[in-house]
Amino acid sequence: MIKKLIVKQNSVLWIIAVGIIIVPFILPNRYFQDIAVMTFLWAGLATSWNLYSGYCNRLSIGHAAFMGIGAYTSTLLYLNFGISPWIGMLAGGALSALTALLIGGITLRLKGTFFVLSTIAFGEILKVMTITSTEVTSGALGLMIPFQPGFANMIWTGKIPYAILAWIYMLVALFISVKLEKSKLGYSLIALGENQEAAENLGVNSTKTMMTAFILSAVLTSFGGTIFSQYIMFIEPTSVMGLSTSINFILLAIAGGLGTAFGPMVGSFILTPVSNLLRGYLAGISGLHGFILGMILIIILLYRPDGILPQLKLLSKRILQKLDKPKKGE
Amino acid sequence: MEQILQVFISGILSGGIYALASVGLALIFGVVGLVNFAHGEYLMLAMYIAYWIFNIVGLDPYQSLLINLVVMAAIGYITFKVIMERVLDSDHSIQMLLTLALSMVLQNLALMFFKADYRNIRIDMTNDIMNIGFITLNTPRVLAFIIAIGASVLLYLFLQKTFTGAAMRAISQNGKAAQLMGINIKSIYCLAFVIGTTLVGLAGLLISPIYPAFPTVGASFSTLAFIVVVLGGLSSVPGAIIGGLFIGVIESFAGYFAGPAYQQAAYFLLFILVLIFKPNGLFGRS
Numbered sequence: 001m002i003k004k005l006i007v008k009q010n011s012v013l014w015i016i017a018v019g020i021i022i023v024p025f026i027l028p029n030r031y032f033q034d035i036a037v038m039t040f041l042w043a044g045l046a047t048s049w050n051l052y053s054g055y056c057n058r059l060s061i062g063h064a065a066f067m068g069i070g071a072y073t074s075t076l077l078y079l080n081f082g083i084s085p086w087i088g089m090l091a092g093g094a095l096s097a098l099t100a101l102l103i104g105g106i107t108l109r110l111k112g113t114f115f116v117l118s119t120i121a122f123g124e125i126l127k128v129m130t131i132t133s134t135e136v137t138s139g140a141l142g143l144m145i146p147f148q149p150g151f152a153n154m155i156w157t158g159k160i161p162y163a164i165l166a167w168i169y170m171l172v173a174l175f176i177s178v179k180l181e182k183s184k185l186g187y188s189l190i191a192l193g194e195n196q197e198a199a200e201n202l203g204v205n206s207t208k209t210m211m212t213a214f215i216l217s218a219v220l221t222s223f224g225g226t227i228f229s230q231y232i233m234f235i236e237p238t239s240v241m242g243l244s245t246s247i248n249f250i251l252l253a254i255a256g257g258l259g260t261a262f263g264p265m266v267g268s269f270i271l272t273p274v275s276n277l278l279r280g281y282l283a284g285i286s287g288l289h290g291f292i293l294g295m296i297l298i299i300i301l302l303y304r305p306d307g308i309l310p311q312l313k314l315l316s317k318r319i320l321q322k323l324d325k326p327k328k329g330e
Numbered sequence: 331m332e333q334i335l336q337v338f339i340s341g342i343l344s345g346g347i348y349a350l351a352s353v354g355l356a357l358i359f360g361v362v363g364l365v366n367f368a369h370g371e372y373l374m375l376a377m378y379i380a381y382w383i384f385n386i387v388g389l390d391p392y393q394s395l396l397i398n399l400v401v402m403a404a405i406g407y408i409t410f411k412v413i414m415e416r417v418l419d420s421d422h423s424i425q426m427l428l429t430l431a432l433s434m435v436l437q438n439l440a441l442m443f444f445k446a447d448y449r450n451i452r453i454d455m456t457n458d459i460m461n462i463g464f465i466t467l468n469t470p471r472v473l474a475f476i477i478a479i480g481a482s483v484l485l486y487l488f489l490q491k492t493f494t495g496a497a498m499r500a501i502s503q504n505g506k507a508a509q510l511m512g513i514n515i516k517s518i519y520c521l522a523f524v525i526g527t528t529l530v531g532l533a534g535l536l537i538s539p540i541y542p543a544f545p546t547v548g549a550s551f552s553t554l555a556f557i558v559v560v561l562g563g564l565s566s567v568p569g570a571i572i573g574g575l576f577i578g579v580i581e582s583f584a585g586y587f588a589g590p591a592y593q594q595a596a597y598f599l600l601f602i603l604v605l606i607f608k609p610n611g612l613f614g615r616s
Contacts (some may be wrong), residue, residue: 059423061430106606112422113365113564117556118605121598124553128595243549247430254427287441287545294435301428302416 009313010178013262017174020269024163031280033159039272040166041227046252046264047173048220052213053250054259055186057193059116061246062123066096066218068130068241070225075143075235076136078153085154089226096222100215108210120243127241142236145229154230162231169227170265173220177261180213189213193259221249251297257307266309271296332464337586338579339465345578346475351533351551352558352570353482354526360502360565361522364414365426368433369555370548372527374440376402376534377543381449390453391538392473398535399528406527410520418519433552440545448542456539474536481532482571485525489567498522502565530555550594557601563611573612 024036045067053060073095074088083091107118131139149155156162180186188209191199200206229235239245249264255271257263275293282288304311355369379401383394391398413432417425458469489495497518500508509515533551541547558577562569577597584596604612 057421057423059426106602110605110609113426114560114605114609116365116426117560118602120553121557121601121605125595125598125602128591128598132591132595244434247434250427250430258423285442286446287438290438291435291442294431294438297431298413298428298435301424301431302413305420305424 009316010262012316013265017171017262017265021164021167024160030159033163035273035276037159037162037166037231038276039268040163040170041224041231042248042252042272043265043268044166044170044173044227045221045224046249046256046268047170047177047261048217048224049246049249050217050253050259050264051173051177051180051220052189052210052217054253054264055180055189055193055213056210057259058112058210059250060119060214060217061116061243061250062119062121062126063217063221063249064241064243064245065123065126066100066221067225067228067245068126068235068237069096069099070222071229071235071240072130072137072143072225073222074226075145075229078145079143084152085226085230086152089154089223092222092226093219096218097215100218101211104211104214108214109207123241123243123246127237130237130241137237140237142234142239145233147233154227155233162227165227166231169224174261174265176216176220180216181261185209185212190259251293254297254305254307255300257309260307260309263307263309266312267307270308333586336465337582339467341579341582342575343467343471343475343578344582345575346478347533347537347574348554348558348578349482349571349574350478350536351530352555352562352574353485353567354529355555356559356562356565356567356570357485357498357522357529358526359559360567361498362414362418362519363505364523365422365429366526367426367429367552368409368436369429369526369530370550370552371433371436372402372406372530372548373534373551374543374545374548375405375436376531377538377541377547378440378444378449379531380535380538381451381543384451384453390455391451391535395532395535399532402531403524403528406524406531407520409527410523414523415516415520418516433549437545437549444543444545446545448544450542451538453539468540470536470539474540477536478533479571481529482567485529486567486571494518494521554597557597560601561604561612566611569611576612 020040024033027033027036049060049063052058053063070089070092073092074085077083077088077091078085103122107115107122110118130137133139137143145155147155149157154165180189188199188204191202191204192206192209196206225240228240232239252267252271253264254267256265256267271293275289278292279289282292300307351370351373355366358364358366358369376398379398380391380394383389383397384391387394389397409432413428417428455469455473460467460469460472489499497508497513498521500511500513501515501518505515530551534548554577558573559570560573561576562571562573577600580597580600581593585593588596
């Protein structure tokens with residue numbers, strides 16, 4: 001039994017991922033429920049980011065651009081044409097896929113450092129374009145979504161429906177990650193991340209592999225953007241496309257474990273509540289919250305660059321083995 | 331025509347500062363192999379140092395130049411010893427993330443201690459104007475340009491003419507071989523990092539009389555410096571100098587013809603174009 005548990009650590013993580021939905025129902029008030037929504041949403045976003053950047057170890061630091069595309073597409077369609085955000089979400093996903101195809105065609109073949117820099121440039125160009133097209137996007141002022149509750153509008157009065165939506169989003173991203181890990185695409189991607197030349201020599205089609213993962217990651221990130229905009233009901237370029245948003249994806253993923261299916265989720269489960277509570281309690285001193293998050297990231301990178309999840313797995317393995325031993329003696 | 335020339339000269343003047351802000355990044359990348367996303371934060375720190383010295387002691391940025399550079403060198407040294415030295419052999423992704431985290435920490439420290447206010451240094455010279463023919467120039471900008479280009483050229487000469495400079499070039503070409511030749515690679519890394527942060531600090535000091543200091547002022551310079559360095563061929567110091575001037579001119583013309591909002595978009599677009607067609611940089615050897 002216990003030996004099976006060691007092998008099937010993923011099923012434990014699945015149980016946690018599915019069971020966590022109880023939490024927002026028990027939480028006492030809207031403040032804590034809001035933290036739960038954000039935790040699930042960021043877990044989904046970080047998992048989506050990880051799909052490309054984590055597995056093949058190529059950091060896309062402009063990835064929030066796809067979140068922005070999702071948020072702006074659904075919001076603009078809803079505000080101007082009354083199109084339901086559910087359809088807007090799909091439209092945003094399609095647009096993100098197209099953008100990823102175009103941008104990826106240019107940047108994916110670039111070597112490590114150049115690729116990272118090109119993603120920043122791409123993110124910044126999109127942000128500048130959004131800020132300057134004031135007639136459409138109202139620029140840096142941002143867009144407000146009027147409060148008209150209803151399932152078709154993806155707007156609800158309480159926090160619970162949002163929590164369920166964000167949770168489903170997270171589970172979808174997780175499911176795709178786990179599937180990817182066991183697919184040929186996933187193996188190729190990880191091989192490319194470890195040694196591109198060697199992988200190519202063994203017959204991995206690097207362009208196709210990276211492109212597929214990049215598009216998948218972009219579309220999922222874009223879905224998260226739509227959910228984010230419908231939840232916050234206000235979007236502006238820096239909050240949905242800014243560098244700090246991209247850094248947050250990375251922070252959560254690396255804290256949990258880069259290139260593991262459940263790592264970003266674990267990272268978000270720990271860091272998003274901490275971050276939100278800090279922001280709440282330390283609101284008096286602006287900057288302290290960001291300072292602490294930055295320090296956490298530095299400490300993780302210096303001492304545990306593998307992230308928390310591998311550590312937890314190791315720890316649980318040891319505990320389980322210790323529990324196992326006395327039985328053998330009997 | 332006169333206006334075009336004015337726009338051009340103005341671009342060249344900004345370009346000098348961009349060059350100075352970028353040569354350090356190119357040096358750190360070339361020698362240490364670090365992609366330093368916190369580079370612009372040192373510029374921000376130097377601007378605040380200049381601001382506080384001016385406000386508390388009353389020395390203007392030019393008078394406090396030496397103190398400022400010494401402090402910047404010390405900050406660079408501490409950063410290298412406490413953080414960077416530990417990750418020299420780590421994966422590139424880890425190094426990049428670490429410098430990103432460092433930039434986040436430094437920005438938020440500045441926000442905590444100095445608030446988000448824009449802090450200007452108003453010295454007598456701030457609004458001084460020089461007339462050369464029909465071209466009007468702002469004196470602090472001219473001074474900044476001259477010192478910036480001077481310092482960049484000095485760095486170039488240091489790399490070409492001194493033994494330590496030659497060691498740096500050797501490491502940037504082949505670190506292992508250089509080590510086998512008896513070069514103390516760690517101390518050279520440290521020196522390159524300190525020179526890099528000090529030079530970008532000098533750039534911050536030079537713009538402090540004309541540009542306000544605020545916690546995120548470094549971020550825009552970081553991205554800009556990266557673009558300049560990529561244009562110049564990533565690890566090349568002369569490439570970064572030319573790249574800086576080039577970006578200054580591009581930015582100036584984009585601002586003149588398309589409007590200030592498009593200045594950034596213009597050089598990002600140029601950056602993407604270079605990555606597509608000449609990934610070794612406009613002036614880099616293939």
